[in-house]
Amino acid sequence: MASPTTSDTQAPNSFRAGPDDHGFFGLYGGRFVAETLMPLILELEQAYEAAKNDAGFQAELRDLLEHYGGRPSPLYFAERLTEHLKGAKIYFKRDELNHTGSHKINNCLGQIQLARRMGKTRIIAETGAGQHGVAVATVCARFGLPCEIYMGATDVARQSPNVARMHMLGAKVHSVTSGAGTLKDSMNEALRDWVTNVRDTYYIIGTAAGPHPYPAMVRDFQAVIGNEVRKQMQEREGRLPDTLVAAIGGGSNAIGLFYPFLDDKSVKIYGVEAAGHGIDVPNGHNASMTGGRPGVLHGNRTYLIQDEDGQILEGHSISAGLDYPGVGPEHSWLKDTGRVSYVPITDKEALDAFQLCAKLEGIIPALEPSHALAYVQKLAPTLPKDDLLVMNMCGRGDKDVFAVAGYLGMKI
Amino acid sequence: MPSQTPPQTRIDRCFAALKREGRPAFVTFVTAGDPDYETSKAILLGLPEAGADVIEIGMPFSDPMADGPAVQASSLRALQAGQTMKRTLQLVREFRAKDNLTPIILMGYYNPIYVYPSAAFLDEARDSGVDGMIVVDVPPEADEELCLPAMERGLSFIRLATPTTDDKRLPAVLANTSGFVYYVSITGITGAAAPVVSDVRAQVARIKRSTPLPVVVGFGVRTPEQAKTLADCADGVVVGSALVEAIRTTLGPDGKAGPDTISSVHRIVQNLAAGLRGAASRV
Incomplete structure (x- = not known):
């Protein structure tokens, strides 16, 4: 069996039906993570599906988006x-x-509600420009959860106003020096934290990437x-x-x-x-x-x-x-x-x-x-x-x- | 053991022989091409004599997300010295030409295999004398991508079981595993905190109730005493970070291999092997 290198490019009936049950959009997506994280990813998927269909969760989120987020x-x-x-x-x-x-606050308000619903007591995140890091630090302050942000050393230097904001919001910012010290490296480091503190920690991914269900969940928020x-x-x-x-x-x-x-x-x-x-x-x-x-x-x-x-x-x-x-x-x-x-x-x-x-x-x-x-x-x-x-x-x-x-x- | 069918693979033969000897397997990990191809080859060729029963060879990757600082640095050293997947397979071929007994497991991440692409990688791995592989970021849910094609070629696909692998999930993890099961003794990255022995004993016992395969324990094993204690609860132990740390600390000021790089790795392996055999250090 040869590894596929391009996906089936036939137009589907709807472009809004994905992902499939395994988290794939055609060839792309999936859950390519270490075994330590697999049970967590599956639990997160279940928790998200339940929250998505819970009118109370959605109403609370709408209220936060309007009165806290400014939508x-x-x-x-x-x-x-x-x-x-x-x-x-x-x-x-x-x-x-x-x-x-x-726009990062839209996703963070959704995921912090989910983290609380799952009983998680510690929040981690990666950030590039610091916009996601600031949004995560903000919702953690608002809901009283400890927060650690991984940010590449290069980005810490070029986005210093956001680093100061995260500190003021009470977050701990880790400057990541591996690689080029940018977003990729901060994500590696956040994943290493998560695999170590898997039981109490919720990882708020800021972009529509990562293992299923993150891409679909971030998109929905x-x-x-x-x-x-x-x-x-x-x-x-x-x-x-x-x-x-x-x-x-x-x-x-x-x-x-x-x-x-x-x-x-x-x-x-x-x-x-x-x-x-x-x-x-x-x-x-x-x-x-x-x-x-x-x-x-x-x-x-x-x-x-x-x-x-x-x-x-x-x-x-x-x-x-x-x-x-x-x-x-x-x-x-x-x-x-x-x-x-x-x-x-x-x-x-x-x-x-x-x-x-x-x-x-x-x-x-x-x-x-x-x-x-x-x-x-x-x-x-x-x-x-x-x-x-x-x-x-x-x-x-x-x-x-x-x-x-x-x-x-x-x-x- | 006359009633059993003869073991088919180098891995099976190795564990069967160890069982007859009544001692645990000592599994060593080093990264291919660290700190350079020739030094890496000399380290690998000397491992069996130093006491390694099974050799895991890391396939260097730019983003080793499940690894701690020691293995990350080792992977980067190898890449900077020009290591590629082709050269990693070449390294196995050169090892096999001199040693046709010691099982070789390739360990790493999916992307360099996927772009090789996978089918060609599996063919060449088998032809080079690889016995099995551990691909950290391909879970059982994606078995048809790599695990099943590997099995079709007679390669063992060795799965990691972890403290978060609960009873509900364990059958899926064990389903297509062959060779042995690698129990990750901590939640965390390689070379991190030392495992708690009582937890490991209970978890290994739980896994062994569900599979006839040998179970080896790794992540966080450093000293001969620790190796011996953990080996008492399992069929073997894996040591990696301590070996690649020995490479790092013996490099010259130019970052290249120093005069003691090869011998210091072998010395640690000898000490650990002696500890595992319950004997006094030979050095």
Whole structure:
């Protein structure tokens, strides 16, 4: 039996039916973890299924999202950017206005409720940009649970405002020095903690990746983004959007926006990957679907940046949140089926978009959605004026101002 | 034992012989190509004489999530010295040319096998003289991916059982396991905290009630005394982190193998083997 290397690319009847009972989206996903963790993963799956179908759990979560998280987030017509680009009518989904400054709080409120329901008494998490780490530290403070965050040493340096926030919220931050000291390494270290403290500890994974049920669970908690856009766009324009654009690291904000629209054939969907120094620069980017191939890491099969021997590469992105050599398995499947187009954007293009957005719209975006913005800059002028385009502004740029000032040579 | 069918594999023959001798198996782990190919080969070739009954060879991986700092560093040293899966299989072939008795188990993570790809890897592993494999991140739920194809080729797929493997799950873990069962004595990573002997004794007894296979104990075993105590509750013990630590501490200032690198690993193995045999140290 040869190992499959590409999935069956035939279009399914629905793009919203996955994963299957074993956690697979076609070839991708699954539960590739050590035996110590297997019983936990199976228990988590059962607990999540029960919570999902529990009206009380869902009502409590809705209440928290509204009164603590600040949902719904606005759908904002970016008038000056639209005029500037002379094409599609551009809307921003303002998830950067959420409590803690990004979409990450949506998932953390869901998972902390689940952890409490399962009787877990200690929380761990990995973080790249620190947006997930801050959101985890926040919900742990809110519910009085001890919290330890693993963050790569490189990211600790380039996202220092978020490190300070985590400390102030009472979290312990471990600076991870293995590898390149980025998101991949922090996830390895969080998994090592979990396998050691398996009985009392709940691991809040922040992206739509990892072993089943995490990819599906994170997607479900983030789908509030797309569900709101559906409703808000009906109210504003009386119809569905035509085009969706979101940045992809692991892909949680993107799958949250995309998922409710996957079966609406008229909606064109674009995921924007980090091309770093350029797709042609060896180990110089983290566009795993544009420049990688399928493999197994961190509990799931998915597109990975790797060498010929199956060693995972560090890659590069200016954005700590996109600096990850893998991607959520559902995105890998959506790529192979052709439902979503995945496109690369370089560091430089993202920096240009960051500045354009700040000056035209008075919104300082995080470097992650700056990648999505950069693609909007390319795409919008090619679209008709009545094309309704929604870009997910998934995080605010406060955390990035010092790093960006450094890249631009500004004196502060 | 005239009533039994003759054991088929090197692993089965090895455990049957040890049973006749009435002593536990000493399983050693080192990483292929650590700190370089030639030194690694010399370490491996000397292990049986130093007292190793079974040899586990780590397949280096960039992201060894179940391993502690010692094995992580060992994996990185090997990769930096240019070790690849092809060279790991070559290392086994070179070992086999000189030793056709000692069982060899490849241990590692799925990705380098998956991209090889799996079928070609299994064919070449069998042809190189590999007897079995432990792939940490392929659980029984994914048996059709790697375990069953390995069994079809006569390779043992050795499963890890852990303190979290409860009675409900144990049959699934044991179902397609062959060769022996590797009991992970702690919840944690390799080379971490020392196991609690009474817990290990109870758990190994529980596993042995469900399988006729030998059960060996690993993760956190360092000293001859500890090895002896744990071996009394099981059919063997695995030592790995202590050996790769010996490689690290004998490297020269340039990070390359030092004059004592090979001999220090063999000396530790001799001490542990002597401890396991309940005898005084030979060194």
